[in-house]
Amino acid sequence: MDRLKQKYKNLDRVFIESFLVAAGLLIISLGLNFVASTYATARAGGPVGDIILDNIPVFNLDWAFVYGPILFWLVMAVVCFREPKTLPFAIKTIALFVIIRSVFVTLTHLGVPPADIPLDASSNFIKRLSYGGGLFFSGHTGLPFLMSLIFKDNIYLQVFCIVSAVFFGAIVLMVHMHYSIDVLAAFFITYTIYCLAGMFFKKDQDLFYV
Numbered sequence: 015m016d017r018l019k020q021k022y023k024n025l026d027r028v029f030i031e032s033f034l035v036a037a038g039l040l041i042i043s044l045g046l047n048f049v050a051s052t053y054a055t056a057r058a059g060g061p062v063g064d065i066i067l068d069n070i071p072v073f074n075l076d077w078a079f080v081y082g083p084i085l086f087w088l089v090m091a092v093v094c095f096r097e098p099k100t101l102p103f104a105i106k107t108i109a110l111f112v113i114i115r116s117v118f119v120t121l122t123h124l125g126v127p128p129a130d131i132p133l134d135a136s137s138n139f140i141k142r143l144s145y146g147g148g149l150f151f152s153g154h155t156g157l158p159f160l161m162s163l164i165f166k167d168n169i170y171l172q173v174f175c176i177v178s179a180v181f182f183g184a185i186v187l188m189v190h191m192h193y194s195i196d197v198l199a200a201f202f203i204t205y206t207i208y209c210l211a212g213m214f215f216k217k218d219q220d221l222f223y224v
Contacts, residue, residue, distance in 0.1 A: 021098055029102065032218055036105035043112035050116035051148040054123055061125040066187055066194040073188040082185065083154060086178050090161055093171065103218035104164055107211040111160055114207055119148035127190040152192045154182040156200035163208040
């Protein structure tokens with residue numbers, strides 16, 4: 015605990031300013047995500063066929079869909095706050111992910127896959143933030159994979175994040191909450207977002223890997 019306190023005492027003004035910018039970007043990105051999901055939900059058309067969804071039943075795993083990511087992010091929050099130098103780059107990269115995903119969401123208005131089971135265990139607010147009408151691309155899959163790229167120097171944490179990405183990708187397909195293209199594309203788009211973050215936030219990235 016004393017070591018953790020010392021880490022926070024040693025933070026300089028540059029770090030604090032960068033952290034505040036990161037927090038601001040994250041708030042803006044979440045606002046854009048809410049607006050984009052609301053828009054996509056209102057404009058959603060009809061569902062389309064999917065080679066995977068058409069051949070698997072619908073599983074009632076809403077607990078995993080809603081509470082799995084919450085547990086994942088609690089773990090990641092503990093990891094980041096134990097190493098404060100990781101916060102600016104991690105938060106800014108997540109914000110960039112959410113912003114870019116919000117743009118994609120506004121462009122694609124497919125209806126929810128057929129045989130959807132309502133999320134009876136979640137509030138409308140949580141549904142709107144995590145899902146809503148935003149299908150492409152899967153945030154449940156992309157964000158854990160993004161964290162695996164960010165924490166690439168920690169093999170145990172990287173494996174945990176990759177396993178989580180694959181797990182959540184399977185869950186969203188099993189509950190028919192995403193099309194297969196939403197899940198598969200998430201890995202490729204997320205890697206590109208990570209590369210962009212390395213260019214946009216290079217100083218924060220350099221501090222992250224010190």
